[in-house]
Amino acid sequence: MKKIILMLSFGLTLVSCSNKKSNSCENPFLCQYDTPFGVPPFDKIKPAHFIPALDEGIKRQNAVIDSIINNAAVPDFENTVVAFEFGSELFDRVYLTFENLRLCDATDSLDAISEDIVKKTSQHYNDISLNADLFNKIKQVYDKKDELDLNREQLMLLEKTYKYFVRSGASLSEEQKAEIRQINERLSLLELEFETKVRNETNAFQLVVDNVEDCEGVPQSIIDVAAETAKNRGIEGKYVFTLDRACIFPFLQTAKNRNLREKMFKGYIMRCNGDNADDTKKNITEQVILRTKKAQFFGYENYAEYALENKMAKTPEAATQLLLQIWEPALQLAKREAGDIQRMITESGEKFNLEPWDWSYYAEKIRIAKYDLNEEMLLPYFSLDNVLQGVFDVALKFYGLQFIKRNDIPVYNDDVVVYEVQEADGKFTGILYLDFYVRPTKGVGAWMTEFRTQHRSCIKDEKTSETVTVDVRPVVSLVYNFARPTADKPVLLNLDEVSTVFHEFGHALNGLLSDCTYPSVAGVNTPTDFVELPSQIMENWALLPEVLNMYARHYETGENIPNELINKITESKKFNQGFNNVELLAASLLDMAYHTRSVAEPVSDINKFEKDEMQKIGLIPQIVPRYRSTYFKHIFSGGYTAGYYSYRWSAVLDADAFEAFVEKGYFDKATAAAFRKNILERGYTDDLMKLYVNFRGHSPNVYPLLKREGLK
Numbered sequence: 085m086k087k088i089i090l091m092l093s094f095g096l097t098l099v100s101c102s103n104k105k106s107n108s109c110e111n112p113f114l115c116q117y118d119t120p121f122g123v124p125p126f127d128k129i130k131p132a133h134f135i136p137a138l139d140e141g142i143k144r145q146n147a148v149i150d151s152i153i154n155n156a157a158v159p160d161f162e163n164t165v166v167a168f169e170f171g172s173e174l175f176d177r178v179y180l181t182f183e184n185l186r187l188c189d190a191t192d193s194l195d196a197i198s199e200d201i202v203k204k205t206s207q208h209y210n211d212i213s214l215n216a217d218l219f220n221k222i223k224q225v226y227d228k229k230d231e232l233d234l235n236r237e238q239l240m241l242l243e244k245t246y247k248y249f250v251r252s253g254a255s256l257s258e259e260q261k262a263e264i265r266q267i268n269e270r271l272s273l274l275e276l277e278f279e280t281k282v283r284n285e286t287n288a289f290q291l292v293v294d295n296v297e298d299c300e301g302v303p304q305s306i307i308d309v310a311a312e313t314a315k316n317r318g319i320e321g322k323y324v325f326t327l328d329r330a331c332i333f334p335f336l337q338t339a340k341n342r343n344l345r346e347k348m349f350k351g352y353i354m355r356c357n358g359d360n361a362d363d364t365k366k367n368i369t370e371q372v373i374l375r376t377k378k379a380q381f382f383g384y385e386n387y388a389e390y391a392l393e394n395k396m397a398k399t400p401e402a403a404t405q406l407l408l409q410i411w412e413p414a415l416q417l418a419k420r421e422a423g424d425i426q427r428m429i430t431e432s433g434e435k436f437n438l439e440p441w442d443w444s445y446y447a448e449k450i451r452i453a454k455y456d457l458n459e460e461m462l463l464p465y466f467s468l469d470n471v472l473q474g475v476f477d478v479a480l481k482f483y484g485l486q487f488i489k490r491n492d493i494p495v496y497n498d499d500v501v502v503y504e505v506q507e508a509d510g511k512f513t514g515i516l517y518l519d520f521y522v523r524p525t526k527g528v529g530a531w532m533t534e535f536r537t538q539h540r541s542c543i544k545d546e547k548t549s550e551t552v553t554v555d556v557r558p559v560v561s562l563v564y565n566f567a568r569p570t571a572d573k574p575v576l577l578n579l580d581e582v583s584t585v586f587h588e589f590g591h592a593l594n595g596l597l598s599d600c601t602y603p604s605v606a607g608v609n610t611p612t613d614f615v616e617l618p619s620q621i622m623e624n625w626a627l628l629p630e631v632l633n634m635y636a637r638h639y640e641t642g643e644n645i646p647n648e649l650i651n652k653i654t655e656s657k658k659f660n661q662g663f664n665n666v667e668l669l670a671a672s673l674l675d676m677a678y679h680t681r682s683v684a685e686p687v688s689d690i691n692k693f694e695k696d697e698m699q700k701i702g703l704i705p706q707i708v709p710r711y712r713s714t715y716f717k718h719i720f721s722g723g724y725t726a727g728y729y730s731y732r733w734s735a736v737l738d739a740d741a742f743e744a745f746v747e748k749g750y751f752d753k754a755t756a757a758a759f760r761k762n763i764l765e766r767g768y769t770d771d772l773m774k775l776y777v778n779f780r781g782h783s784p785n786v787y788p789l790l791k792r793e794g795l796k
Contacts, residue, residue: 085531085591085616085718113137113178120493121504121515123559124181124535127494131193134182138201141175142208148172153217159224161232165242168222169602170541179205184533188563189497190283190525198276206272210265213252222246237769241602244768247394251382260381267374274371279527279721281362285355286327286715287524288362291348293323301340303460306331308570327352328522329529330567334578337444337459342436349441356714357691364714365690368678371720376684388679391726395611396733396772400680403613403729404673409786410732411669413795415702417662422706424450438706447660455659457652459578465649467639468520468566468575471582474635475589478625482756483597484508487516499523505596514538514596517561520575521568528565529717530584532591532619535559538598538606558607560595562588574639579653583623590622591615599765606767612727614772616734617741618764624742627653630750658794663707665732665793670709672729673701675719679726690714739789741780 109115112128114137119125148171152164182201186194212218225232226246229239249255253264292314293299299307309331310323317324325331325348332352339345356364372387379390388400397403425446426438438446452458479485487503495502499521505513517535519526536559542551564584569575577585591608594615598607608615625631629650636645677697678687687693694713703709711718711728718724741759748755762779777783790796 085529085588085619085722085724111137113174113181114140120490121512121557121559122536123493123515124177124496125494126496129181131191131197134178134197135200135204137178138175138182138204141172141178142204145172145175145208145212149212149215149218152221153215155221159221161225161234161238161242164221164225165245166602168218168245169241169604175208181535184535184561185496187279187527187531187533188519188525188561189523190280190527195280198280199273202272202276203269206269207265210268213249214254214256214261214265216254219249219254222249237601237605240605240769244604251390251393253381256381264378264381267378271371271374271378274367274374275721278364278367278371279717281356281364281367282715282717282721283527285362286528289327289351289355290317291325291344291351292319293325293344296323298341298344299323299339301338302335303338303463305463305567305570305573305576306334306338308573309567312570327355327528328567329565330522330581333444333580334459336441337448339445342442345441345445346439353440353708353712354714357712364720368690368713368720369686372678372681372687373684375679375725376681380684385682386680388676388726391679395727395730396613397729400676400726403733404676406733406736406786407669407672407676407729410665410790410795411673411701413790414662414665414669414793415704417795418666418707419662419704421447421660421662422704425706440706440708443663443706447663451656451659455652455656457649457656462579462649462653463576464638464640465636465645466577466579466582467637468577468585470635470637470639471577471585472518474626474631475586475622477634478586478622478631479589479593481751483593483760485513485596486510497523512557514558514560516592516596517559519561519563520566522565526563526565527717530562530564530588532588532595532608533561533563534595534607535561537603537609538595538600539603540601558595558598560592562592564588576639579627583626586622586626587619590619593622594618594764597760597764598767600767600769605769608767610768610772611730612724613730613733614737614768616730617737617776620731620734621738621741621759624738624745625750627657628750629654658792661793661795665795666703666707667710668731670698670701670703670707671711671716672732673697674709674711674713675716675724675726675728678713678719736786736789737776737784739792740784741776743788744780 111133112125113133117123117125148167152167152171155163157163179201182194186198222245226242229242234242253261256264290313293310296307299310306325307323310325313324313326314320314322325335332348335348336345339348356362375387379385379387382390384390386400388403392398392400392403397406422438425443428446428450429436429438429442448458476485476487479487484507486506486508488506490502490504493502493515495517497519500517500519503516503518505516507513536556538558539556540553541556542553544551566575566577566581595607600606603609632645632650632653636650637643638645674694674697677693681687690713694709698709718728719726724730744755744759745752758779762775766775773783787796
């Protein structure tokens with residue numbers, strides 16, 4: 085996923101157009117970064133620097149806003165909209181760095197200041213978005229937009245800025261503004277609380293196994309990590325299995341001991357659902373109420389209507405209709421898959437009914453029986469280093485991009501590695517951070533984020549005193565949660581993790597190849613149901629035979645993956661797709677259920693609400709939504725509120741778009757260039773459907789997705 089950092093302006097410039105400099109460099113945020121390519125000086129940034137720098141950033145942005153309001157000249161695009169767009173340089177620099185570090189490396193010292201920063205930030209956003217004088221200036225420009233000679237990007241920025249103020253409440257009465265302010269500030273704290281509680285519960289769980297015999301079936305690499313974890317937790321000689329993705333899913337897939345599978349599975353799905361300090365049910369109830377109230381302030385029936393107005397889907401009805409188009413064939417396929425698993429259980433002499441903690445284990449057995457393929461035989465060919473080189477090679481073949489490892493660039497954690505990205509001609513493209521390994525201070529999952537968004541900025545030439553425009557290149561970061569290498573083995577990835585590497589790298593390309601003027605509409609700053617197109621389309625290349633031959637090599641012998649295994653991977657691509665689609669769609673429909681509520685009243689029982697909604701859509705009991713309510717970070721702390729449908733919406737786009745490469749060739753230069761020009765470079769500088777049609781030649785069709793995943 086692309087990690088959404090909710091900000092007023094997504095820009096982060098190296099220097100401001102005013103070219104102001106601080107007299108003091110005691111606080112690294114308050115000076116021009118003296119680092120390669122202007123990356124954040126992580127080696128100098130301390131927790132104590134954030135709040136003073138944020139306060140100064142707020143002060144400076146307020147001064148810019150005052151100058152816009154008090155400007156006697158007639159408001160126009162440059163003196164109002166552009167001035168506002170670039171007026172938050174320092175604030176954005178500080179807050180974006182803080183948010184990224186909090187999500188990637190949440191030390192105790194950062195946690196200690198999180199609530200203060202969230203409060204200050206929320207108050208600042210409210211002060212801006214509810215500023216009637218500032219809105220009046222922007223509205224004057226917006227009202228005469230048809231008379232202005234603006235290009236498409238300028239019009240989109242004007243539209244986005246104007247709608248931001250309207251949808252934030254700038255035109256409400258003072259009494260309504262006061263209530264919206266309270267709602268926004270409370271929601272910010274609730275989202276921070278939700279994120280923290282899920283992290284705490286994930287880190288707190290451990291399944292302790294006394295005897296290695298009880299780990300029968302579990303790959304030795306996972307057992308070795310469990311032994312090391314036990315040692316680090318002071319119980320050497322035992323085995324500790326955690327809820328890290330690199331541990332739990334291989335465990336559920338391979339552990340013969342059914343009781344242990346049940347404990348692991350329930351530990352995962354019952355996070356934050358135990359009526360303890362980290363329970364999130366009350367948090368969810370309050371968030372849902374406040375969001376409904378907020379939407380109804382603006383005349384919407386529910387929050388989903390409010391949230392989707394600016395998305396590709398436009399309405400919750402359109403999003404739900406798409407989900408249900410896929411749901412019915414996916415559910416029927418999942419029922420057949422469940423029947424196959426139950427038959428295997430019965431034929432093996434067992435007398436129990438299929439439960440959710442059995443699915444992965446027996447599905448893997450069926451895959452072995454049907455395709456003579458299992459994860460254990462594949463792992464040696466997918467070392468992290470080889471997979472990374474594979475995705476680099478794909479980018480090279482597509483766009484001529486080169487990735488040069490740098491050891492002279494500061495990082496926020498010793499786990500992080502850095503690459504300078506160049507075009508084929510050596511032109512600097514951007515900086516890419518890669519943060520691979522699980523650690524207690526990191527959020528769960530995988531995501532892409534930025535420390536600086538691509539844009540064009542004005543600077544003053546010190547020699548000529550002339551102001552010139554420069555292309556400020558992006559600083560992009562990919563965050564994963566893979567198991568660490570052991571003493572005798574590198575990190576070996578399963579096929580799902582390989583796809584995750586390619587997925588997040590697609591987001592990175594979207595950020596790195598952006599070619600826009602204004603940061604708020606550049607790169608990945610697009611609606612959630614479009615932003616997943618560049619990431620999801622990349623997954624199509626991960627397991628292509630042509631690509632596997634480029635990077636899948638045995639970590640010990642260096643031998644290419646055998647054609648026999650490649651054929652088996654290809655033949656099994658549609659395997660278990662009923663399950664995969666149903667668990668994802670169930671979570672999407674659960675999200676919609678919460679946010680299409682039209683009554684701002686408490687959900688009296690979160691677990692009952694979830695159960696009732698799943699019964700309405702006919703979810704079979706052997707499958708649990710990919711994310712249950714109490715740890716559904718995407719919608720309660722991750723910026724995908726009423727937007728989890730985006731993954732299937734974008735899947736329709738990516739499957740249809742990939743057909744262009746199927747038709748012309750997987751590495752067809754012209755098709756890749758068209759995708760770069762119309763999608764990756766353009767951000768949100770035009771109507772998104774128009775951008776898609778410019779690339780594809782027609783509107784997206786759902787059929788390629790249904791065909792690809794065996795649903796038709």
